[in-house]
Amino acid sequence: MECYKCLYLWNPSTGVNKQLHLSPITIAGNDHILKFLYGLAYDLSTDDYLIVFGSYECDDDYEPVSGNIDLEIFSLRANKWKQIKVSSHLPYRIRSDFHLLSARVGSFLNGAIHWLVYNYESFKDVIIAFDLKEMKMSEIALPNDFYVAYSPVDYDLLVFGGLISVWKVEMSTIKIWMMQEYAVHSSWTKTFDFSFDPALNFFPVCFTNRGDIVGPDAGSGLAKLNDKGQLQEYYVVKTSRMTVYTESLLSLPDDTKQA
Numbered sequence: 001m002e003c004y005k006c007l008y009l010w011n012p013s014t015g016v017n018k019q020l021h022l023s024p025i026t027i028a029g030n031d032h033i034l035k036f037l038y039g040l041a042y043d044l045s046t047d048d049y050l051i052v053f054g055s056y057e058c059d060d061d062y063e064p065v066s067g068n069i070d071l072e073i074f075s076l077r078a079n080k081w082k083q084i085k086v087s088s089h090l091p092y093r094i095r096s097d098f099h100l101l102s103a104r105v106g107s108f109l110n111g112a113i114h115w116l117v118y119n120y121e122s123f124k125d126v127i128i129a130f131d132l133k134e135m136k137m138s139e140i141a142l143p144n145d146f147y148v149a150y151s152p153v154d155y156d157l158l159v160f161g162g163l164i165s166v167w168k169v170e171m172s173t174i175k176i177w178m179m180q181e182y183a184v185h186s187s188w189t190k191t192f193d194f195s196f197d198p199a200l201n202f203f204p205v206c207f208t209n210r211g212d213i214v215g216p217d218a219g220s221g222l223a224k225l226n227d228k229g230q231l232q233e234y235y236v237v238k239t240s241r242m243t244v245y246t247e248s249l250l251s252l253p254d255d256t257k258q259a
Helices: 024-028
Strands: 006-011 016-020 033-043 048-057 070-075 080-083 107-109 112-119 124-131 136-141 153-160 163-170 173-179 188-195 213-217 221-225 231-236
Touching: 033 107, 033 112, 107 153, 112 136, 112 153
Parallel strands: none
Antiparallel strands: 006 016, 033 048, 048 070, 070 080, 107 112, 112 124, 124 136, 153 163, 163 173, 173 188, 213 221, 221 231
């Protein structure tokens, strides 16, 4: 979580948190440094938490000044940042044609952090996967019928049951695809396609064990829908952002404190 000029790592299961120092790029940056990729991973082999940032310099219209992306990784155990050098070209940005100009939070799976971004050279939305062991970035194509028209729409990826999923909400209709076999494009399967009943300003954050879909409604409530889009439960929640976490009693290395 980033709070003004502070960065905190927090385990909600234990209440333990740690304030992290900012990266050299963030400290030296200005208002035109757009941090658009965030990701968190746990390396079991070294008992270390790793945080990945991706940023680029932009103009007043949020257009990139150059084709460069600065990738940084923070090791909690080493307590320091370092820049990541990757050999592959990184033509990725956040789409700015409508209201999607917000940071993308990555999902960790198969030793890599995944984000849904826009490739401005191929003019396509894609998933990128940053392998933390190899320090390499790869690209995963979206389903052939995943097309984002120029209209009010939300879309992103999530991980459920060890599978990568992508979702799109447009005009009170939600569509969700799941990749049944990792990085195999032909395994994309559309698993949900329905309209909300009643209409909601909704987007999914997780699935229940029974197959219901849970997510916020315009930041003012938390809704649970069944696989036909029918509202099952609704709770008023006073928050602007929601996320899902896996409970863990693992402690943060060194210099931690209780919330």
